[in-house]
Amino acid sequence: MNITLYPLGAYVSGYCLPFTIELDGMDQTDYGQAVSKGLFEANYKNGDGNVLSSRCQRCGHVVIGSVVKCCKECSGIFIEAKQTDEEWIVCDYEDVPSEFVGEYDLSSDFFDYAGLLAESNLDKDVFSAGFACGLALDEIADRYVGSYSSDADFAEQWAEDTGSINTSLAWPYTCINWEWAAHDLMMDHDSFAGHYFFRS
Numbered sequence: 001m002n003i004t005l006y007p008l009g010a011y012v013s014g015y016c017l018p019f020t021i022e023l024d025g026m027d028q029t030d031y032g033q034a035v036s037k038g039l040f041e042a043n044y045k046n047g048d049g050n051v052l053s054s055r056c057q058r059c060g061h062v063v064i065g066s067v068v069k070c071c072k073e074c075s076g077i078f079i080e081a082k083q084t085d086e087e088w089i090v091c092d093y094e095d096v097p098s099e100f101v102g103e104y105d106l107s108s109d110f111f112d113y114a115g116l117l118a119e120s121n122l123d124k125d126v127f128s129a130g131f132a133c134g135l136a137l138d139e140i141a142d143r144y145v146g147s148y149s150s151d152a153d154f155a156e157q158w159a160e161d162t163g164s165i166n167t168s169l170a171w172p173y174t175c176i177n178w179e180w181a182a183h184d185l186m187m188d189h190d191s192f193a194g195h196y197f198f199r200s
């Protein structure tokens with residue numbers, strides 16, 4: 001997962017200075033610092049940003065919009081200052097669900113999503129399917145039933161898994177119209193791209 005941003009002032013002045021942030025494993029604090037570093041390191045060919053910002057020469061910590069005398073991360077005192085932009089816009093992103101990307105930034109919910117994605121062991125496609133079914137982020141893992149090739153396949157697996165049917169019997173098991181059975185089951189479920197969820 002990554003996102004590419006442009007410093008806004010430079011962009012408005014006709015300079016595209018994109019920087020890309022790899023988001024895997026980041027929390028919101030890491031992300032904020034990565035944005036600050038991207039703004040600080042964007043090199044203007046002409047003109048300057050509208051705020052004075054600083055970077056610690058020992059650990060690289062950046063503060064946008066002020067010049068600190070002593071780095072709050074490492075207590076370093078060799079501070080480099082320059083004019084930078086303080087705002088940015090989104091240029092591009094990869095593997096981040098579009099729900100979490102606005103014109104100007106990632107939504108803060110993105111980091112909740114990334115945390116749940118890591119914790120739940122569910123594939124990101126499951127989350128995308130959940131969003132497509134209108135579920136909220138915190139409902140998806142709880143309501144996820146599984147992945148099936150069709151409604152009929154879902155109904156058949158469901159019947160077996162819940163013990164609704166004795167699969168050792170050839171007849172009448174082999175005569176069941178699973179598409180018809182699925183019709184009823186889907187009253188209580190939603191699906192998207194092969195992923196199935198309980199409806200509330």
Ligand SMILES: [Zn+2]
Pocket residue numbers: 056057058059060061071072073074075076
């Ligand atoms: Zn430092």
